[in-house]
Amino acid sequence: MPDPRVLILGGTSEARALSGALPGVTVITSLAGRTSSPLRPAGEVRVGGFGGVDGLTAYLRSEGIDLLIDATHPFAARISDNAAAAATATGIPLLVVRRPGWLEQPGDVWHRVPDLEEAAALLPRLGHRVFLTAGRQGIAAFAEVDAWFLARSVEPPEPPMPSRLETVLDRGPFTLDGERRLLAEHRIDVIVSKDSGGPGAKLVAARERGIPVVMVDRPRAPAAAGTVASVAEAAAWVASSWP
Ligand code: NAP
DSSP: OOOOEEEEEOSSHHHHHHHTSOTTSEEEEEEOOOSSSOOOOSSEEEESOOOHHHHHHHHHHHTTOOEEEEOOOTTOHHHHHHHHHHHHHHTOOEEEEOOOOOOOOTTOOEEEESSHHHHHHHGGGTOSEEEEESOGGGSGGGTTOOSEEEEEESSOOOSSOOSSEEEEEOOSOOOHHHHHHHHHHTTOOEEEEEOOOSOOHHHHHHHHHTOOEEEEOOOOOOOOSOEESSHHHHHHHHHTTOO
16 A cells, blocks of 8 residues: 655744654645745655645645645745645645744733734834844835834845845744844844744843834634644644554
Protein backbone atom coordinates (compact mmCIF):
# COMPACT_ATOMS: atom_id res chain seq x y z
CA MET A 1 0.00 0.00 0.00
CA PRO A 2 1.40 3.47 -0.87
CA ASP A 3 2.20 5.89 1.95
CA PRO A 4 -0.62 8.19 3.03
CA ARG A 5 -0.34 11.70 1.60
CA VAL A 6 -0.46 14.78 3.81
CA LEU A 7 -0.68 18.36 2.51
CA ILE A 8 0.68 21.00 4.89
CA LEU A 9 -0.27 24.61 4.15
CA GLY A 10 2.90 26.28 5.37
CA GLY A 11 4.86 29.50 5.67
CA THR A 12 5.56 29.16 9.40
CA SER A 13 8.25 27.59 11.57
CA GLU A 14 5.61 25.13 12.85
CA ALA A 15 4.86 23.93 9.31
CA ARG A 16 8.55 23.45 8.63
CA ALA A 17 9.11 21.52 11.85
CA LEU A 18 6.04 19.37 11.21
CA SER A 19 7.23 18.44 7.71
CA GLY A 20 10.21 16.69 9.30
CA ALA A 21 8.23 15.01 12.06
CA LEU A 22 5.93 12.70 10.08
CA PRO A 23 7.59 9.33 9.47
CA GLY A 24 5.88 6.90 7.12
CA VAL A 25 3.85 9.48 5.21
CA THR A 26 4.42 11.46 2.02
CA VAL A 27 4.51 15.13 3.00
CA ILE A 28 3.82 17.96 0.57
CA THR A 29 4.24 21.48 1.91
CA SER A 30 2.56 24.34 0.09
CA LEU A 31 4.13 27.82 0.21
CA ALA A 32 2.47 30.99 -1.06
CA GLY A 33 5.67 32.18 -2.73
CA ARG A 34 5.86 35.53 -0.93
CA THR A 35 9.56 35.25 -0.06
CA SER A 36 12.33 34.79 -2.60
CA SER A 37 14.44 32.39 -0.53
CA PRO A 38 12.14 30.55 1.89
CA LEU A 39 13.58 28.13 4.43
CA ARG A 40 12.93 24.74 2.85
CA PRO A 41 10.74 22.19 4.60
CA ALA A 42 11.40 18.44 4.45
CA GLY A 43 9.64 16.42 1.77
CA GLU A 44 7.99 17.75 -1.36
CA VAL A 45 7.31 21.47 -1.81
CA ARG A 46 4.91 23.25 -4.12
CA VAL A 47 4.80 27.05 -4.47
CA GLY A 48 2.02 29.52 -5.34
CA GLY A 49 -1.71 29.98 -4.88
CA PHE A 50 -4.16 27.23 -5.82
CA GLY A 51 -6.78 29.53 -7.31
CA GLY A 52 -9.23 29.91 -4.44
CA VAL A 53 -11.41 27.22 -2.87
CA ASP A 54 -12.12 25.55 -6.21
CA GLY A 55 -8.43 25.33 -7.05
CA LEU A 56 -7.51 23.90 -3.66
CA THR A 57 -10.40 21.42 -3.84
CA ALA A 58 -9.25 20.26 -7.26
CA TYR A 59 -5.65 19.96 -6.05
CA LEU A 60 -6.65 17.85 -3.03
CA ARG A 61 -8.53 15.47 -5.32
CA SER A 62 -6.00 15.25 -8.15
CA GLU A 63 -3.06 14.72 -5.77
CA GLY A 64 -4.89 12.07 -3.73
CA ILE A 65 -4.38 13.93 -0.45
CA ASP A 66 -5.53 11.98 2.62
CA LEU A 67 -5.06 14.64 5.33
CA LEU A 68 -4.90 18.43 5.20
CA ILE A 69 -3.02 20.46 7.79
CA ASP A 70 -3.42 24.23 7.94
CA ALA A 71 -0.20 25.38 9.59
CA THR A 72 -0.30 28.88 8.10
CA HIS A 73 0.31 32.08 10.03
CA PRO A 74 -2.54 33.20 12.32
CA PHE A 75 -2.94 36.34 10.16
CA ALA A 76 -3.20 34.42 6.87
CA ALA A 77 -7.01 34.40 7.06
CA ARG A 78 -7.91 33.81 3.44
CA ILE A 79 -6.00 30.57 2.93
CA SER A 80 -7.37 29.26 6.25
CA ASP A 81 -10.95 29.99 5.14
CA ASN A 82 -10.20 28.29 1.82
CA ALA A 83 -8.75 25.24 3.57
CA ALA A 84 -11.86 24.87 5.74
CA ALA A 85 -14.15 25.14 2.70
CA ALA A 86 -12.07 22.72 0.60
CA ALA A 87 -11.97 20.18 3.45
CA THR A 88 -15.76 20.35 3.72
CA ALA A 89 -16.15 19.96 -0.05
CA THR A 90 -13.86 16.92 -0.26
CA GLY A 91 -14.48 15.28 3.12
CA ILE A 92 -10.72 15.25 3.73
CA PRO A 93 -9.91 15.59 7.46
CA LEU A 94 -8.45 19.00 8.37
CA LEU A 95 -6.34 19.97 11.34
CA VAL A 96 -5.38 23.56 12.15
CA VAL A 97 -2.06 24.21 13.90
CA ARG A 98 -2.12 27.62 15.62
CA ARG A 99 0.47 28.80 18.07
CA PRO A 100 -1.16 30.55 21.05
CA GLY A 101 -1.39 34.33 21.01
CA TRP A 102 0.54 36.51 23.44
CA LEU A 103 -0.82 37.45 26.86
CA GLU A 104 -0.19 40.79 28.51
CA GLN A 105 2.06 40.51 31.56
CA PRO A 106 2.74 42.81 34.52
CA GLY A 107 4.79 45.77 33.29
CA ASP A 108 3.39 45.62 29.75
CA VAL A 109 1.77 48.73 28.29
CA TRP A 110 -0.35 47.29 25.52
CA HIS A 111 -3.08 48.82 23.41
CA ARG A 112 -5.11 46.13 21.69
CA VAL A 113 -6.64 47.09 18.34
CA PRO A 114 -8.72 45.04 15.89
CA ASP A 115 -6.67 45.77 12.76
CA LEU A 116 -3.73 47.66 11.24
CA GLU A 117 -5.89 50.68 10.33
CA GLU A 118 -6.83 51.18 14.00
CA ALA A 119 -3.16 50.79 14.91
CA ALA A 120 -2.25 53.56 12.46
CA ALA A 121 -4.97 55.84 13.85
CA LEU A 122 -3.79 55.33 17.43
CA LEU A 123 -0.04 55.70 16.83
CA PRO A 124 0.40 59.52 16.89
CA ARG A 125 -0.96 59.63 20.46
CA LEU A 126 1.60 57.10 21.69
CA GLY A 127 4.95 57.94 20.12
CA HIS A 128 6.94 59.28 17.20
CA ARG A 129 9.69 56.72 16.67
CA VAL A 130 7.94 53.52 15.74
CA PHE A 131 9.27 49.98 15.50
CA LEU A 132 6.87 48.42 12.98
CA THR A 133 6.86 44.62 13.02
CA ALA A 134 3.73 43.91 10.99
CA GLY A 135 5.56 42.35 8.03
CA ARG A 136 6.08 43.74 4.55
CA GLN A 137 2.38 43.58 3.66
CA GLY A 138 1.49 45.45 6.86
CA ILE A 139 3.50 48.59 6.09
CA ALA A 140 1.06 50.21 3.64
CA ALA A 141 -1.50 50.85 6.38
CA PHE A 142 0.96 53.35 7.95
CA ALA A 143 1.78 55.29 4.76
CA GLU A 144 0.00 58.46 5.92
CA VAL A 145 1.15 58.42 9.56
CA ASP A 146 3.40 61.34 10.49
CA ALA A 147 6.12 59.52 12.43
CA TRP A 148 9.55 57.98 11.91
CA PHE A 149 9.43 54.22 11.28
CA LEU A 150 11.86 51.36 11.62
CA ALA A 151 10.16 48.51 9.77
CA ARG A 152 11.37 44.92 9.95
CA SER A 153 10.45 42.42 7.25
CA VAL A 154 11.92 39.46 5.38
CA GLU A 155 11.56 41.09 1.96
CA PRO A 156 11.94 44.81 1.12
CA PRO A 157 8.66 46.75 1.38
CA GLU A 158 6.99 48.34 -1.63
CA PRO A 159 4.96 51.55 -1.85
CA PRO A 160 2.74 52.83 -0.43
CA MET A 161 4.82 53.30 2.70
CA PRO A 162 5.61 56.08 5.20
CA SER A 163 7.92 58.82 3.90
CA ARG A 164 10.25 58.57 6.91
CA LEU A 165 11.07 54.87 6.87
CA GLU A 166 14.17 52.84 7.58
CA THR A 167 13.97 49.11 6.93
CA VAL A 168 15.78 46.21 8.51
CA LEU A 169 15.58 43.01 6.49
CA ASP A 170 15.70 40.09 8.87
CA ARG A 171 13.98 36.84 9.71
CA GLY A 172 13.25 35.59 13.25
CA PRO A 173 13.73 34.18 15.76
CA PHE A 174 15.29 37.30 17.32
CA THR A 175 17.37 37.41 20.50
CA LEU A 176 16.53 39.49 23.55
CA ASP A 177 19.92 41.21 23.41
CA GLY A 178 19.41 42.04 19.76
CA GLU A 179 15.95 43.50 20.43
CA ARG A 180 17.25 45.55 23.37
CA ARG A 181 20.02 46.97 21.20
CA LEU A 182 17.67 47.79 18.35
CA LEU A 183 15.20 49.67 20.60
CA ALA A 184 18.00 51.65 22.25
CA GLU A 185 19.97 52.47 19.08
CA HIS A 186 16.91 53.79 17.27
CA ARG A 187 15.38 55.48 20.33
CA ILE A 188 12.12 53.62 19.71
CA ASP A 189 9.19 54.94 21.75
CA VAL A 190 6.35 52.72 20.46
CA ILE A 191 6.08 49.26 18.85
CA VAL A 192 3.43 47.91 16.49
CA SER A 193 3.02 44.15 16.49
CA LYS A 194 0.56 41.59 15.23
CA ASP A 195 -0.50 39.09 17.89
CA SER A 196 1.44 36.37 16.09
CA GLY A 197 2.53 34.43 19.18
CA GLY A 198 5.86 32.64 19.49
CA PRO A 199 9.03 33.66 21.35
CA GLY A 200 8.37 37.44 21.35
CA ALA A 201 11.73 38.82 22.56
CA LYS A 202 10.67 42.30 21.36
CA LEU A 203 7.84 42.27 23.89
CA VAL A 204 10.23 41.50 26.75
CA ALA A 205 12.55 44.28 25.60
CA ALA A 206 9.58 46.69 25.37
CA ARG A 207 8.47 45.75 28.91
CA GLU A 208 11.95 46.43 30.27
CA ARG A 209 11.97 49.92 28.76
CA GLY A 210 8.31 50.71 29.48
CA ILE A 211 7.63 51.17 25.76
CA PRO A 212 3.97 50.95 24.71
CA VAL A 213 2.97 48.23 22.25
CA VAL A 214 0.08 48.50 19.82
CA MET A 215 -1.02 44.87 19.57
CA VAL A 216 -3.15 43.96 16.56
CA ASP A 217 -5.66 41.22 17.32
CA ARG A 218 -5.81 38.08 15.21
CA PRO A 219 -8.44 37.81 12.49
CA ARG A 220 -11.31 35.44 13.22
CA ALA A 221 -10.27 31.82 12.69
CA PRO A 222 -12.56 29.51 10.70
CA ALA A 223 -14.54 26.96 12.69
CA ALA A 224 -12.42 23.93 11.87
CA ALA A 225 -12.80 20.31 12.88
CA GLY A 226 -9.83 20.51 15.22
CA THR A 227 -7.16 22.96 16.29
CA VAL A 228 -3.92 22.20 18.12
CA ALA A 229 -1.21 24.51 19.42
CA SER A 230 1.92 22.47 18.84
CA VAL A 231 3.83 20.46 16.27
CA ALA A 232 3.88 17.43 18.63
CA GLU A 233 0.08 17.42 18.86
CA ALA A 234 -0.23 17.68 15.07
CA ALA A 235 2.22 14.79 14.56
CA ALA A 236 0.23 12.69 17.05
CA TRP A 237 -3.00 13.48 15.13
CA VAL A 238 -1.42 12.30 11.88
CA ALA A 239 -0.08 9.13 13.52
CA SER A 240 -3.51 8.35 14.97
CA SER A 241 -5.20 8.74 11.59
CA TRP A 242 -4.07 5.32 10.36
CA PRO A 243 -4.36 1.91 11.99
P1 NAP B 1 -3.69 34.97 2.86
O1 NAP B 1 -4.02 36.42 2.75
O2 NAP B 1 -4.49 34.14 3.79
O3 NAP B 1 -3.79 34.27 1.42
C1 NAP B 1 -3.94 34.97 0.22
C2 NAP B 1 -3.79 33.97 -0.91
O4 NAP B 1 -2.44 33.53 -1.02
C3 NAP B 1 -4.61 32.72 -0.72
O5 NAP B 1 -5.95 32.89 -1.11
C4 NAP B 1 -3.84 31.73 -1.56
O6 NAP B 1 -4.09 31.94 -2.94
C5 NAP B 1 -2.41 32.14 -1.34
N1 NAP B 1 -1.76 31.40 -0.23
C6 NAP B 1 -1.59 31.80 1.06
N2 NAP B 1 -0.92 30.89 1.76
C7 NAP B 1 -0.64 29.88 0.90
C8 NAP B 1 0.05 28.66 1.01
N3 NAP B 1 0.63 28.27 2.16
N4 NAP B 1 0.14 27.87 -0.11
C9 NAP B 1 -0.42 28.25 -1.28
N5 NAP B 1 -1.08 29.41 -1.44
C10 NAP B 1 -1.19 30.21 -0.38
O7 NAP B 1 -2.13 34.77 3.19
P2 NAP B 1 -0.98 35.84 3.54
O8 NAP B 1 -1.34 36.52 4.82
O9 NAP B 1 -0.68 36.63 2.32
O10 NAP B 1 0.22 34.84 3.85
C11 NAP B 1 0.88 34.16 2.80
C12 NAP B 1 1.81 33.11 3.38
O11 NAP B 1 2.74 33.73 4.24
C13 NAP B 1 1.09 32.05 4.19
O12 NAP B 1 1.61 30.80 3.81
C14 NAP B 1 1.43 32.36 5.64
O13 NAP B 1 1.56 31.21 6.44
C15 NAP B 1 2.77 33.12 5.50
N6 NAP B 1 2.94 34.17 6.52
C16 NAP B 1 2.00 35.13 6.66
C17 NAP B 1 2.19 36.11 7.62
C18 NAP B 1 1.14 37.19 7.84
O14 NAP B 1 1.35 38.02 8.74
N7 NAP B 1 0.07 37.22 7.08
C19 NAP B 1 3.33 36.09 8.43
C20 NAP B 1 4.28 35.08 8.26
C21 NAP B 1 4.07 34.12 7.29
P3 NAP B 1 -5.19 31.08 -3.75
O15 NAP B 1 -6.52 31.60 -3.29
O16 NAP B 1 -4.87 31.37 -5.17
O17 NAP B 1 -4.99 29.64 -3.38
